[in-house]
Amino acid sequence: MIAYDSILFDSDGVLVEPPAFETQTEAVRAAYRELGVDDPDQRDVDALVAGVTVDRLREICSTYDIEMTSLWDARERHDERSQFEQFRAGSRDRYGDVTAVTDLDQDCGIVSNNHHSTIEFVLWFFDLEPWVDTYYGRPKTIESLGLKKPNPHYLERALADLDAGSALYVGDSESDVIAAHRAGLDSAFVRRSHCSDVALSTTPTYEVSTLQEVADLVAD
Structure with missing residues (x-):
């Protein structure tokens, strides 16, 4: 089992339900x-x-x-x-298994293709601010389109913030897996109901069904 210094998460589809x-x-x-x-x-x-x-x-x-x-x-x-x-x-909510990762010993962060301001809202609305050590969404600009995952730009910024020697990125899309590997990270693909049938052309390091499985993977 690899020991990770930091765990990074996507937001939509991993921590909170994706937008309809x-x-x-x-x-x-x-x-x-x-x-x-x-x-x-x-x-x-x-x-x-x-x-x-x-x-x-x-x-x-x-x-x-x-x-x-x-x-x-x-x-x-x-x-x-x-x-x-x-x-x-209340038509969009946090996943119940988020509580499985909020007490991890590792530093944790969020990297999302959603707006940075929306990630700020999610952290505030669901009282997740104390858990997260760094987070990045994209600014609401045309230029930000070129920095979205699978570009590893914001993953690399989060890693620099955390000064992480080894890290795992947890996502729910192929672009998450690709971005993680481009940043030199291991990846965990979460097969939620909305992506249960997705065929990946890039193989993640791990496939899991819940965040509890992620917590078990990274437990010291």
Whole structure:
């Protein structure tokens, strides 16, 4: 068993339930409406829900003759608002097994593709601030799209904060596994219900079903 100095976690799908696709879709449509686009093509809606690249964003803005910064700012504001509303309404919650990792001896951190401000909200709302030693989400900027996982940028920043000699990254997507390996970390893929059937092309160091299994893996 490898002894880890630090444990890093993704947030959505690992610590808290992922946002509902329908909620994200409505947030994107609200962003389009704000800029006068009342009936965008569904493909252009889906692109902004997740995984959009800078080039694809530029193409969309050219199609509707709107400024990139204006559309992205609106997209991020409405998406953030919708997430806060879901948490406050109780329609999105923390996973019950988070308590299995909040007493680990190792330093712990969060690295997410979600907004940095949303991670701050999650830590505050679920009273997780005392547990976390460092955390990174992305700023709500176009430039941040290039720094999302599988880019290991924010994982490497978290590792530098923790001065970790060895660390494990716990995620729920292939991009999490790839980012971990690019950063020189072991990875644990959590097969929650939303990713139970996902076929990975990259092999994680561990596959688990719960965070209790993660706690057992890293126990001194």
